[in-house]
Amino acid sequence: MRADSRCLICHAMQALRVFNRYMRSEEEKWTRLQDIMEVLKNLKWGLKPIEIAEIVYPEIEKIVGKRDVYEKEKKRSNDVALKMVERMERMIREATDPLFDAAKLAIAGNLIDLGTPNWNEETIYNKILEILEKPFGIDDFEQFKEELLKATNVLYLVDNAGEIVFDRFFIEIMKEYNKGLNVVVAAKSKPIINDATVEEAKEIMDGVAQVIDSGMKIPGTIVERGTDSFRRLFFESDIVISKGQGNFEGIIEEENERVYFLLTVKCPVVADFLGVPEGTMVFMKNRRKR
Amino acid sequence: MRADSRCLICHAMQALRVFNRYMRSEEEKWTRLQDIMEVLKNLKWGLKPIEIAEIVYPEIEKIVGKRDVYEKEKKRSNDVALKMVERMERMIREATDPLFDAAKLAIAGNLIDLGTPNWNEETIYNKILEILEKPFGIDDFEQFKEELLKATNVLYLVDNAGEIVFDRFFIEIMKEYNKGLNVVVAAKSKPIINDATVEEAKEIMDGVAQVIDSGMKIPGTIVERGTDSFRRLFFESDIVISKGQGNFEGIIEEENERVYFLLTVKCPVVADFLGVPEGTMVFMKNRRKR
Numbered sequence: 001m002r003a004d005s006r007c008l009i010c011h012a013m014q015a016l017r018v019f020n021r022y023m024r025s026e027e028e029k030w031t032r033l034q035d036i037m038e039v040l041k042n043l044k045w046g047l048k049p050i051e052i053a054e055i056v057y058p059e060i061e062k063i064v065g066k067r068d069v070y071e072k073e074k075k076r077s078n079d080v081a082l083k084m085v086e087r088m089e090r091m092i093r094e095a096t097d098p099l100f101d102a103a104k105l106a107i108a109g110n111l112i113d114l115g116t117p118n119w120n121e122e123t124i125y126n127k128i129l130e131i132l133e134k135p136f137g138i139d140d141f142e143q144f145k146e147e148l149l150k151a152t153n154v155l156y157l158v159d160n161a162g163e164i165v166f167d168r169f170f171i172e173i174m175k176e177y178n179k180g181l182n183v184v185v186a187a188k189s190k191p192i193i194n195d196a197t198v199e200e201a202k203e204i205m206d207g208v209a210q211v212i213d214s215g216m217k218i219p220g221t222i223v224e225r226g227t228d229s230f231r232r233l234f235f236e237s238d239i240v241i242s243k244g245q246g247n248f249e250g251i252i253e254e255e256n257e258r259v260y261f262l263l264t265v266k267c268p269v270v271a272d273f274l275g276v277p278e279g280t281m282v283f284m285k286n287r288r289k290r
Numbered sequence: 291m292r293a294d295s296r297c298l299i300c301h302a303m304q305a306l307r308v309f310n311r312y313m314r315s316e317e318e319k320w321t322r323l324q325d326i327m328e329v330l331k332n333l334k335w336g337l338k339p340i341e342i343a344e345i346v347y348p349e350i351e352k353i354v355g356k357r358d359v360y361e362k363e364k365k366r367s368n369d370v371a372l373k374m375v376e377r378m379e380r381m382i383r384e385a386t387d388p389l390f391d392a393a394k395l396a397i398a399g400n401l402i403d404l405g406t407p408n409w410n411e412e413t414i415y416n417k418i419l420e421i422l423e424k425p426f427g428i429d430d431f432e433q434f435k436e437e438l439l440k441a442t443n444v445l446y447l448v449d450n451a452g453e454i455v456f457d458r459f460f461i462e463i464m465k466e467y468n469k470g471l472n473v474v475v476a477a478k479s480k481p482i483i484n485d486a487t488v489e490e491a492k493e494i495m496d497g498v499a500q501v502i503d504s505g506m507k508i509p510g511t512i513v514e515r516g517t518d519s520f521r522r523l524f525f526e527s528d529i530v531i532s533k534g535q536g537n538f539e540g541i542i543e544e545e546n547e548r549v550y551f552l553l554t555v556k557c558p559v560v561a562d563f564l565g566v567p568e569g570t571m572v573f574m575k576n577r578r579k580r
């Protein structure tokens with residue numbers, strides 16, 4: 001999926017969001033944002049949005065002098081998400097289709113910015129309940145359910161911190177639905193925006209799934225850049241679950257009909273690409289066959 | 291009022307909005323937006339937002355090869371506003387305080403983007419009725435009303451096309467409230483964004499007020515750059531009415547307590563400066579005395 005002009009502006013906004021956390025002086029923010037514009041103005045046409053992030057975030061990190069710019073927010077997100085799963089677990093397990101509700105929770109987790117300071121537990125809880133009532137805008141869930149029952153191996157590509165706690169719960173429910181199922185989770189090599197890293201994923205997935213390094217240093221996945229084991233699992237697993245926009249952007253170009261994309265559409269560029277409104281929850285099977 | 295980093299991003303967005311009207315190729319928009327970033331990255335700290343526009347818009351005009359980039363939208367705005375005044379005139383004249391309602395309509399005109407294609411007359415009409423119910427967030431109207439009754443000369447600085455039709459109606463009501471009142475309207479020297487130019491203002495104000503050239507080629511007013519007659523009237527009129535954010539930005543620094551600022555707060559930078567939320571309608575007397 002190709003980036004367009006809106007992605008240039010969005011990355012300037014993302015940079016400013018980080019500067020607002022680390023800088024007090026408005027003049028410093030001004031100058032540093034101009035440094036980011038210097039980078040943006042030299043990017044060649046044809047990149048994917050995640051490739052812009054790959055170039056811009058190291059510059060942001062250099063400027064603020066910190067490798068993991070969302071470290072605190074990621075911890076806070078995980079804490080909030082753990083509280084939410086605790087509160088919702090029983091309701092979902094007793095629902096007509098726990099697999100469906102757990103999938104929806106995992107996709108909803110992508111929509112809520114759990115890292116917001118001063119979050120109010122009740123507000124987030126009610127927001128999630130509200131989201132769970134919304135239908136999928138693209139819905140291949142029934143086909144997934146059939147395939148899952150026959151599957152032996154699932155590769156699960158996680159996205160953000162916070163959300164990953166809901167992913168764990170979804171994986172637990174999947175494994176109860178298909179007792180023999182083996183799930184491997186792939187996470188990012190190093191901190192990038194608020195994506196869960198291998199270390200963070202290992203902590204959350206402990207006792208539920210094996211975690212491997214996808215090889216990605218970008219906020220998404222470009223399969224050809226993956227580690228050997230990641231690429232092997234990507235093409236050999238019975239089902240690949242790709243969470244979030246970043247993984248979607250790169251993987252949508254792969255000819256692998258075993259991939260299911262689970263995401264909330266969070267920007268106009270992806271919305272235009274999929275032909276759905278922003279905010280849509282998507283559970284979509286990849287139609288490109290190998 | 292000093293611009294901050296958000297103004298850099300906002301002007302990149304404004305440029306893209308114009309490119310979307312004049313360009314089909316996404317690659318061309320990408321490259322041209324990068325040209326605008328080249329300009330933005332060289333702007334020195336300390337400028338006013340209208341001074342950024344002063345530098346960026348000529349570049350935009352050069353790129354799209356058109357001097358008046360919002361020409362069509364301005365015409366459409368005036369047509370819609372004329373229809374609205376036709377429908378509302380009787381209601382406002384029969385209200386408890388026609389002066390108050392006409393002032394509010396003139397401020398509301400700033401909030402609605404009348405230039406949107408495919409506008410629906412009913413939607414806009416209902417939107418205006420809704421806005422007329424909202425109170426001013428900063429309200430010096432009563433003091434204005436008293437001063438207006440004693441005034442002989444008013445200088446009225448107009449802002450956008452469309453809105454200017456509501457300004458004319460407000461001026462008519464002012465002149466009925468104070469029969470001897472003389473009102474002079476000041477408008478921009480040349481087309482800049484969707485501001486009304488002298489020529490456009492003359493057409494609208496015909497038979498209601500004399501129109502002078504403020505001398506401004508920016509989407510606002512910096513008094514020291516004004517024509518001689520503008521500066522004289524600015525300091526000698528009994529009341530100066532300054533419409534919109536652009537005029538506010540520059541004039542707020544003037545020591546002239548005869549100025550009333552009538553505006554809708556349309557961006558976070560002005561909202562922070564005034565300490566009110568975005569969307570607030572403001573009728574504020576300047577407190578800086580000469």
